[in-house]
Amino acid sequence: MRRNKMCGILNLTESRLATYPLTRHRPIASLPFCSRYRLIDLPLTNLTTAGVETIGVFTHDNLRSIYDHVRSGKEWGLDSLHGGLFFFSDPGADGGRNGVSHEGDIFNYFNNIAFFDKSESEYTVIMGTRMLCNIDVKAVLRHHIEQGAEITVVYKSTEVQNNEDKNESCLTIDEDGHVRGLRSCSMSENMGQLFINMDIYILKTELLTKLIRNAVAESEHCNLNDVLHQAIVNLPSNGFEYTGYLKNIDSVEAYYQANMDMLEDRNMTALLKGSQIIHTKVKNEAPTYYSRSSDVEDSLIANGCMIHGEVSHSVIFRNVTIEKNTVVNSSIIMQGSSIGSGAELHYVILDKQVRIEPNTKLVGTKNKPIVIEKNSVISRIAEGLTTDTAPLKNQENTINTPNIETLFSRK
Numbered sequence: 001m002r003r004n005k006m007c008g009i010l011n012l013t014e015s016r017l018a019t020y021p022l023t024r025h026r027p028i029a030s031l032p033f034c035s036r037y038r039l040i041d042l043p044l045t046n047l048t049t050a051g052v053e054t055i056g057v058f059t060h061d062n063l064r065s066i067y068d069h070v071r072s073g074k075e076w077g078l079d080s081l082h083g084g085l086f087f088f089s090d091p092g093a094d095g096g097r098n099g100v101s102h103e104g105d106i107f108n109y110f111n112n113i114a115f116f117d118k119s120e121s122e123y124t125v126i127m128g129t130r131m132l133c134n135i136d137v138k139a140v141l142r143h144h145i146e147q148g149a150e151i152t153v154v155y156k157s158t159e160v161q162n163n164e165d166k167n168e169s170c171l172t173i174d175e176d177g178h179v180r181g182l183r184s185c186s187m188s189e190n191m192g193q194l195f196i197n198m199d200i201y202i203l204k205t206e207l208l209t210k211l212i213r214n215a216v217a218e219s220e221h222c223n224l225n226d227v228l229h230q231a232i233v234n235l236p237s238n239g240f241e242y243t244g245y246l247k248n249i250d251s252v253e254a255y256y257q258a259n260m261d262m263l264e265d266r267n268m269t270a271l272l273k274g275s276q277i278i279h280t281k282v283k284n285e286a287p288t289y290y291s292r293s294s295d296v297e298d299s300l301i302a303n304g305c306m307i308h309g310e311v312s313h314s315v316i317f318r319n320v321t322i323e324k325n326t327v328v329n330s331s332i333i334m335q336g337s338s339i340g341s342g343a344e345l346h347y348v349i350l351d352k353q354v355r356i357e358p359n360t361k362l363v364g365t366k367n368k369p370i371v372i373e374k375n376s377v378i379s380r381i382a383e384g385l386t387t388d389t390a391p392l393k394n395q396e397n398t399i400n401t402p403n404i405e406t407l408f409s410r411k
Helices: 041-049 063-070 106-111 114-119 137-147 205-217 224-234 252-261 265-273
Strands: 002-011 054-059 084-089 121-127 151-158 169-173 179-184 194-204 237-242 295-297 310-312 327-329 344-346 348-350 361-363 370-372
Touching (some): 002 041, 041 054, 041 121, 063 084, 114 121, 114 205, 121 137, 121 205, 137 237, 151 224, 194 205, 361 370
Parallel strands (some): 002 054, 295 310
C-alpha cells in the first residue's frame, strides 16, 4: 500500500425521479451539460487531477450510456497499465424504473469489495454527479490528514432567507470544524446560514470496507450514502468548506438554471475553465455555420451546427439545425435536434434528436421550462400556448409523442 494513495468511487446510484423526463432512460451522470460536456466529466476530472489512478463506477442500471461516453477513460488519463476505470452494475429490484433499488446499493459495494483491496490505496474519496463543483481533492486530503479525523465531508456554506423547499441535507458544524449532526436543510434551526452536505467524503479505505461489511452483517437495506451519513455523526468527523461554484441538480429547474449559469463568464470560469480545466470526450466535427440571416447573442453553441435563425441566451449542443425566421430564446437544445422555419421557442429544453416542425410555438417560463423528450416530433401548436394552458390532449394537431403529459410543466 502506497502512503497517501487514493482510489476514487463515483456513486451513480442517484434517484432520477426528480429530473424526469430527462432521466427516464439515462442516469443523472449522463445528462448533457453546457453544449459539450456530460455531468460525469466533472467528478472524473476532480479525481484524476488529484492523481487518482483507480476509479470505480458503481451504478444500478443504464451503464451503457456511461460507458459509451467515458470508454477507457483516455481523456482523463485513465487508460494506463496501473489502475484504470472499473464499472460495477447491480440492477436491483427497481433499478430499471427510477435508478434506485428497494434493497439499497450497499450490496453492490459488498459484492465488489475486492476492488478496494486490489486498488492498494490508503484512502478512498467518494462523490456523485448530482453536485456540480470543481474541487481540489488534494486539498481535501491534506485537510483530512492534518485534522486527524476518521472522515472528512465537504460542505458549502450559504446564506438563505427561506429554506422551506431545500431538499439537501445540512451539517451542524462547531467552531473547530467538527461535524456534530446532520439534518434536512428545511429543518435547520439556523435560517440565516446553511452548511450544505455535498456528499463528498474522504476516509481510510480500511474504514470504508469495515462500514460496508457492518451494514451488510446487520442486514440493512440501505444506500452507501446512508451508511456514510450515520458514520459522520457517530465517528470523529471534520468538515471541509468548498467555496467555488455549486449547483445541486435535484430537479429539471435546477438543471436548466445550471446551464443558463454557464452563460456568465465568471460561472463558466469557476466551474469549467479555471486552474483545473474539466475534460470531456473529444469529437472532431466541422465548425458551426452561421448564415447571413442568423442573429446570435449571449449563447453557447457547439460544433457542427447550422444556424439560420435568431438565437439568444441559449445553450446549443452539437449538430443542431435552426432554420430561417426561427426564434430560440433562453432554451437548451441538445444534440441532433432540428427547428423548422418560423418556429418560436422560449424557456424550452429539447432532448436529443427532437424535431420541431415549422411555425411551432413553445413558451415555458424560467421556473417551469418545457421539456420535450428524446426523439419527439412536435407539430404546430396553437398561438399563445404556455405552461398554464389546458392539457395537450385537448388541442388538435399538436404533437406526435406517446408521453404528452410530460411535455408541459404546470404550476
